[in-house]
Amino acid sequence: MTIPTTRRQFLQAVGVSGGAGVLYGTMGALGLAPAAQAAPPFRAPNRSDFTLTGRSAKSVLVLGAGIAGLATAYELGKAGYRVRILEARDRPGGRNWTVRGGTTETDLDGRTQRAHFADGQYLNAGPARIAQHMVTLDYCRELGVPIEIFGNQNADAYYVNENAGALSGRQIRHREAKADVYGYVSELLAKATDQGALDTYLTGEDKERLLEFLRGFGAIGGRVADDPAASWRYAGTNRRGYLVEPGAGFEAGTPKLTPYPLTDVLASGIGRYFSFEFGYDQAMLMFQPVGGMDRIAYALEAAVGRRLVTYGAQVRSISNTGSGVSVVYDGPGGRPRTATADFCVCTIPPQVLAKIPSNLTQPVRDALAYPVPNATGKIGLQYRRRWWEQDENIYSGITNTNLDLATIWYPSYGYHGAKGVVVGYYNFGANAQAYAALTPAEREARAVAQGVKIHGEAYRTELETSFSVAWDRTRHSEGGWVSWPSRTSGQYGRLLEPDGRVYFAGDHLSHYIAWQAGAFESARKVVTDLHARVMSS
């Protein structure tokens, strides 16, 4: 029994050893309402599982050194499984990919880019943020990967929408937008409440408490006797920021008090961005490894053992042989090599795996063809000067826009440094496909032309170099992540079970798709399933 180190593990451990009644009672003591039964906690295989039962550790061939593959090998290795990883790329991590100066990549269209970022500058081309509750942080802790806060939200970043009424194209700080929207929402709800429109739903005491809350929440005025229209007025607040900062002496500052008109704020659509910040997976605080997301991949690689990973080993065929698995892959010089093992854990993305010859069953092949790859892309723009900090007082965070950029990310590292890498777009779907269709130079030109609308000419004149990734055009990935049209139509479930001695793992086989947490959780499930099979045989 491993010692539980997180609350979740603790609850699960209690649930397993003491039954549901104890689990629910413990949850109650921790302030949680009893509800569903947690699954058994993950328990890494242990060497004693073999030594105490007289069994011998099996060999496992892992296909793919992304997070799922590395985590699978890492956990199996704890028990002494003889693991080996084949990886088509020349680095670990898969979509966990940190682009630095010197990174070179040729995409599916034959376009080669070489990154010219300065020392210390990087772009997390794939995953870039970790929520506090995700198992990914537990692995950072276990592997000794230092973390720091990722600025997923910043009151001083902007919302900029085009074709959205009177505020089209306006740089609106998050703090301004929230002050105005919360102000108007509070004014309107206070008016309706005070006028009795909600008496069906609120007691007199509720109403007074709600009005008190709204006064603070919206920074609105109070009741004006005999004047409903003048009551509970939102007339701006210094939460919006200052035109002239408060300072010394008699400089009280000049707040940007005047709110945007209600009609314009509603027409602008900026309020639509707010709920992103409340999401279970996106609410601050979020984290990132210090020095780049691939610190996790390299820490896993080191924990597995570098010598157990074969890079440049693109898989050419996969065969269940009855007593094991046989995999043909590209060896040095492209010559075919064969690797065999008792079992295989395949983490190759389904849309890639579907094209690899194999004797996998037809239902499995059908299942691999079922999920839909998603287009997504990013560009890293290296600037010679951190103008967002120096000129605009924006230290990390994200600007949201309905321009095709979707988002601009200011770096959450290297504050006050000489240079910085801004994520010039991180977009999806049609926007991502439009950028993917361009050459890297064209992507840069388009991203800069759009970004200038938000940040002015510094966005162009301070630029030094860029590197872009279109995941649907990236070899060995062919998509950012997949979507399942249905999880209950059979295909998803088919891949949760092994096909002979071949198991499947990856974020696509979890409810954390597009998150490293999904890859880790999937790896844990496969390790658990495989180990149970070995221990019962």
Add this chain to the structure above:
Amino acid sequence: MTIPTTRRQFLQAVGVSGGAGVLYGTMGALGLAPAAQAAPPFRAPNRSDFTLTGRSAKSVLVLGAGIAGLATAYELGKAGYRVRILEARDRPGGRNWTVRGGTTETDLDGRTQRAHFADGQYLNAGPARIAQHMVTLDYCRELGVPIEIFGNQNADAYYVNENAGALSGRQIRHREAKADVYGYVSELLAKATDQGALDTYLTGEDKERLLEFLRGFGAIGGRVADDPAASWRYAGTNRRGYLVEPGAGFEAGTPKLTPYPLTDVLASGIGRYFSFEFGYDQAMLMFQPVGGMDRIAYALEAAVGRRLVTYGAQVRSISNTGSGVSVVYDGPGGRPRTATADFCVCTIPPQVLAKIPSNLTQPVRDALAYPVPNATGKIGLQYRRRWWEQDENIYSGITNTNLDLATIWYPSYGYHGAKGVVVGYYNFGANAQAYAALTPAEREARAVAQGVKIHGEAYRTELETSFSVAWDRTRHSEGGWVSWPSRTSGQYGRLLEPDGRVYFAGDHLSHYIAWQAGAFESARKVVTDLHARVMSS
């Protein structure tokens, strides 16, 4: 002319050189509505000011090596002023005070504490956070003090209120509270809007846009035909978090869907905490120096020149002598020493300065007695294990409570480390005075007893050591900061002018009281005033 490096400085520079018309036009181009005239930008004195005019640099005696005093000496030193700082304490920073292992302090009641924090652990006893727009960050940049994000808000921290209805004493995650409050606010406003209660204020288009916004903002349902009560219902959301996390395979997770009842949420008063996060000075993202707030003080000390600061030099008297100033202070062994200079900048807090013999004029002495010191205190609790991360998935951030603790802060550094220092209370007024009246051991016992109500027994059993500060009982400070009953009654303004050759500086002479930014801004004002006088004489 210094080169402006921030947008504010740029605007101010344009305003000065081009007049208000240019300033307003530039603001318009930057998306700012024209409004008030900014003050002239700060321009540090320059050596050429003297060499080009044939004047000689004057000597300035600075009293106090807090942020105001250090910044004054630093800026004057750029022009070659002969500066010297007298500091009563044995360290720079004043209230900018980072307590580490070995820190020893004896308070006004004769109670001596010695901190036993482990290497790398610290408590920022005074200022602990910096907003992006504050000049403090400009100084961090100029002085090369590395910064990192300070977790001022965290969706996974708690609100806990006692004597507040059915939810009394309940640990409610920020994310739960916001989901429920925003959900109910959205439901109520949508109902009122849809029922026509706000038709006086909203057009038909406004209404549809508002309803669309509220659906996303509150995660509420839609209109149910012929059933107003069932329309726009808030019935919980996975934004509240999960009882069982989403995971691999078919584990979709079990969200904590069931919201707290509207009446209970309103009675709990937890919504009152939300607006803190919208404040101009408190909205995320906030920052801190890496390694402790006193990195700023020590960087200033180094920039001024360590040899120009005399520590342990408590001031005994201050005299305008007509042609200069004469200050008597404690020299080695407590023997009186006298320092003289052309000018003096006194940054000693007014409540302390008022008790020091001087020949300052009676109006100045009256002004010094006018502001009211505020009580505030903190305790740092070092734990042998970071249970808030390991057991509760809380990585930095602040828990709010109506217990006398007011707030609990989880450290924004050392994530995943072996130990950590939690701020067990940061409170004001009566709560701070209550803790100040206790011995350090009693403070710890009280803070832990209260904290156990929030975090359970780990809050007691994992504790290793503590260090507490009561600013109103701290020598040379005698208060956390001051409040001015009025800024316009004459006393405040009196201290903005020199008394003879003695100038006054400090956050108390700014509109950023209790912030280092106020001390910096005040220092800049005094430097500007003093230099103008020297250059015009």
